[in-house]
Amino acid sequence: MQIIPAHYSRPTDTIALNGFYTAHMAPETTPQHCDRLADQLTFLMAIDALKRVQRANRITAEDPAGGRRENSAEHSWHVALFARILSEHANQPVDVDRVVTMLLVHDVVEIDVGDTPLHATQDPDKSKKEAAAANRLFALLPADQGTALERLWNEFESGDTADALFARALDRIQPILLNAHTEGGTWPPFGVTRKQMVARTGHVADGSAALWAQCETLIDEAVRKGWIQQDAP
């Protein structure tokens, strides 16, 4: 019953998944129903791989420096709840349920591409690679669902709607909070300066002025603690 091959996060391996659930489907289900469920389960098992994608920041732990590194699946759970709890602080009215769904799928492309830490050198081809990954993964679903989720993923990437701006703000403030609770987390190893922080996280203000005010306070505190470097005058 092990039907996921060794490298199933790579495009060619999806072939190995095709037909598995159809072949094992209960006979009383109608063919159409059956095909949909088979494809849906294929997608849901393929995205299990997101639990293996490591992010740079750490989770909180008994150790004040934090525990192991966070993975992108549990990060997605966390930011989805950020949306549910913090929507009143969005600059513009948002559709919370859409934002939650957007955040649940926003990182699935990392199954193919991996996570690029915010403070690391950025790959200029990242967007292209991620778009290809979105194309591959969402195509596993029945077309109506795959198209809708890929559109939502694209909206998040473009960041040009109220929902996407707010979702992107939450995706940014969550690791700031985790760093603040794990003795600076990724900031000291990357030698991050205050100017870099503002340049890389300032767009939180586009989604929520209230949350950006909170970020500024956390950044000030981190500079005082020496976790973020003060820029040269």
Add this chain to the structure above:
Amino acid sequence: MQIIPAHYSRPTDTIALNGFYTAHMAPETTPQHCDRLADQLTFLMAIDALKRVQRANRITAEDPAGGRRENSAEHSWHVALFARILSEHANQPVDVDRVVTMLLVHDVVEIDVGDTPLHATQDPDKSKKEAAAANRLFALLPADQGTALERLWNEFESGDTADALFARALDRIQPILLNAHTEGGTWPPFGVTRKQMVARTGHVADGSAALWAQCETLIDEAVRKGWIQQDAP
């Protein structure tokens, strides 16, 4: 800035969190707004501990036997997406957004109580302990939000609405699928028999006949593979 003490998942430690975000809140925010955001962030950082709660089953991996054990936060992410994708298979019409929220919070009580594997001996006081944990955790939030989420959590536990029945079905089929993709996962070590499986997972049918048909197929296959034991005649 490390404000989460060593044992912050225990009730008394919430005291250490109170007031932190209020004290560090940007001065321009109004007091009422400020208090709400402070409490919301306290809750969101407290539930980070769910990432440290281990479940019995494993995640999929390159190794056919699976990888490390799954944690309850990434499990919650996974089942929330099960709800989003599989709602058409519910026996009764469901409010998908409610089901998603229900599943995002359904396991947070495990921060205090831990996860009890389905096939292990059950603690008779589990429900009481979980209710106390729900009470503690949701009380960290502003009252309106805490009350609403605790009510949703209770609805999941009671399983007496269409939304809860479907959510409980998804919470059950997800580890069955993971076991089926990791050479039986928790079934062989717990010596699970077919009758035990049906007794412990049959309620999937109350939420979705189609998904239960799929479970039966997976159970049959697992019996053939020797991962689930055939009962004595």
